[in-house]
Amino acid sequence: MASPADLIRPHVSSIPLYVPGKPMEEVERELGIVAAKLASNENPLGPAPEVIDAIIREAPRINLYPELEAPVLRTAIARKLGVAEDSVLVTAGASHFLEIAALAYIGPGFEGVSPWPSFVHYAIASRMAGGEFKPLQAADPRKATIEEILNGISPHTRLLFIANPNNPTGAHYSRAELEELLSGLPERVMVVWDEAYFEYVTASDYPDGVAYLSREPQLLVTRSFSKVYALAGLRIGYGVGHPSIIAQLARIRGPFKISIPAQAAALAAFAAVDHTRRSVNLVVEGRRYLAEALAGLGLSVWPSQGNFVTVDVKTDASAVAERLERVGYIVRPLKPFGLANSLRVTVGTMAQNEGFVRALAEMRSVR
Numbered sequence: 174m175a176s177p178a179d180l181i182r183p184h185v186s187s188i189p190l191y192v193p194g195k196p197m198e199e200v201e202r203e204l205g206i207v208a209a210k211l212a213s214n215e216n217p218l219g220p221a222p223e224v225i226d227a228i229i230r231e232a233p234r235i236n237l238y239p240e241l242e243a244p245v246l247r248t249a250i251a252r253k254l255g256v257a258e259d260s261v262l263v264t265a266g267a268s269h270f271l272e273i274a275a276l277a278y279i280g281p282g283f284e285g286v287s288p289w290p291s292f293v294h295y296a297i298a299s300r301m302a303g304g305e306f307k308p309l310q311a312a313d314p315r316k317a318t319i320e321e322i323l324n325g326i327s328p329h330t331r332l333l334f335i336a337n338p339n340n341p342t343g344a345h346y347s348r349a350e351l352e353e354l355l356s357g358l359p360e361r362v363m364v365v366w367d368e369a370y371f372e373y374v375t376a377s378d379y380p381d382g383v384a385y386l387s388r389e390p391q392l393l394v395t396r397s398f399s400k401v402y403a404l405a406g407l408r409i410g411y412g413v414g415h416p417s418i419i420a421q422l423a424r425i426r427g428p429f430k431i432s433i434p435a436q437a438a439a440l441a442a443f444a445a446v447d448h449t450r451r452s453v454n455l456v457v458e459g460r461r462y463l464a465e466a467l468a469g470l471g472l473s474v475w476p477s478q479g480n481f482v483t484v485d486v487k488t489d490a491s492a493v494a495e496r497l498e499r500v501g502y503i504v505r506p507l508k509p510f511g512l513a514n515s516l517r518v519t520v521g522t523m524a525q526n527e528g529f530v531r532a533l534a535e536m537r538s539v540r
């Protein structure tokens with residue numbers, strides 16, 4: 174007899190479970206120490222005080238359904254970006270926008286693709302939509318060339334996900350590369366250009382994806398309030414695209430996904446410019462420090478435009494991650510991407526960065 178679980182559509186059981194960074198609380202409970210979570214690319218400063226005030230102010234209203242379109246926030250986003258309001262879809266994180274795009278463009282017989290390694294949710298979202306996902310393995314795992322990406326597109330491809338800068342490599346595509354991509358793209362393929370780490374970029378050749386939207390209807394751009402705005406736990410982000418597409422995507426966003434406190438917090442985060450500047454500076458200084466300090470240990474770090482660095486520890490990185498965890502540093506081993514010797518380390522506070530380097534140095538000296 175078939176069990177109720179067998180009635181679940183087969184594509185669901187093929188979806189990989191998202192594996193989050195180990196929660197700080199879990200490590201602290203197990204080891205009785207204060208842990209530094211450098212595994213999920215969160216903002217170590219926490220939200221701005223004004224953001225906390227906004228959440229507290231709205232807390233008594235969580236008995237109410239929120240406004241569907243998050244209209245005040247949508248206006249603020251549109252103004253900041255210099256686009257029309259109907260080009261913006263506010264979502265429960267950039268991840269939610271990825272899911273919506275996948276649902277709209279991929280289904281049985283179609284596929285999403287992305288240069289690989291990249292954000293695991295591209296694979297999950299494609300499969301949630303009932304389609305396939307094809308990772309495009311590049312000759313150099315640090316960055317696929319545009320030619321490699323275009324060669325990986327098949328007649329079944331409907332969505333191309335590109336994180337710029339990329340997680341977990343930290344690499345970015347330049348304006349020239351984005352233009353090369355868009356000019357070589359088949360008409361049936363949409364690009365989801367994921368700028369979750371936009372605010373941390375310092376590279377002068379970095380393209381602002383939003384600036385391309387008016388002439389590139391095949392482009393969708395997504396950004397997040399989880400990173401520099403420190404709202405990962407409230408689930409809020411947005412997508413931007415041609416109004417004719419955004420209007421369709423709104424049909425499958427689902428109702429009331431963005432709570433009243435989340436909408437208010439995102440608005441307050443936009444206004445908290447000093448906190449944002451401090452958050453960016455912390456990352457820019459921290460990733461420079463990590464690159465130099467790890468080079469001092471004889472380890473090389475991949476150049477990164479995100480709030481994380483990937484380091485080759487020249488030995489089994491999963492074992493290194495376990496040992497680091499025992500002394501309170503939670504980092505992300507990249508074995509699932511076939512990078513068995515690499516760790517992704519989120520830039521923390523300076524004290525956390527220094528503590529992590531010290532712990533790694535001690536570990537290497539006793540090996």
Ligand SMILES: Cc1ncc(COP(=O)(O)O)c(C=O)c1O
Nearest residue numbers: 266267268336340369397399410
């Ligand atoms: C490339 C990329 N896109 C999107 C996200 C998720 O963003 P959000 O928290 O807004 O869903 C992440 C989170 O790590 C990411 O690395």
